[in-house]
Amino acid sequence: MTTETMLFTSGDSMLNNGTSQGQRMADFLMNIAERERDLGLCMGLFDEIKSRNCALYGQWFGIISIILLIALGIVGFISHIVFSIVGWVIAFILIFVEVPLCLRMCPTSPKFDSFIAYFENCYFRAIMYLVFAVVMFLSTLMNTGPLVACGVTLLLGAICYGVAAFSGQAFASSKFLGGTGVDNVV
Structure with a gap:
């Protein structure tokens, strides 16, 4: 495996981790918004x-x-x-x-x-x-x-x-x- 391939592979895995963390954060925020909407506080x-x-x-x-x-x-x-x-x-x-x-x-x-x-x-x-x-x-x-x-x-x-x-x-x-x-x- 060459250095370019290793950098590309590690960057790709970092991108995937970032996306999954971003997705988790988005899900978390959506859950909060749903709870507030259920309580009638949001809008x-x-x-x-x-x-x-x-x-x-x-x-x-x-x-x-x-x-x-x-x-x-x-x-x-x-x-x-x-x-x-x-x-x-x-x-x-x-x-x-x-x-x-x-x-x-x-x-x-x-x-x-x-x-x-x-x-x-x-x-x-x-x-x-x-x-x-x-x-x-x-x-x-x-x-x-x-x-x-x-x-x-x-x-x-x-x-x-x-x-x-x-x-x-x-x-x-x-x-x-x-x-x-x-x-x-x-």
Whole structure:
């Protein structure tokens, strides 16, 4: 066997080993992707965005509103004591309305569960968000503060739920928050 043949043979075996290691790596990555897809983590959010279901958009505006109501309620507590506390109450209500997982995890009374069940309708959610937005916009009567941002996100949520209600879209809630997602929307 000549030196050229040995180099060619060893290079060929290295190429085969590289290919088999590359194939093993590709298989490993595919298994991870399949597990994530089975859990609904890989493309679930993008599927919800592409679904064009305005109820899902309204729910995500609700989650943004919850975060802003809590955070900006703390920031604006000195200048808007009453509206900050009202914002925290609104955030507490929205947590139970928008995050179905909370109703499963937290012990609640049947009366509270029936109250929350009223809001599994896009019409009622649109009205509720509109009322909450008006309350947050009323905070500007005292002076302009950070709670206006909460009013804007609540208003955007009301618009999304209103569009979903008037266009006849079925109510859906995000899988990420313990809901049914877009799979069960007909």
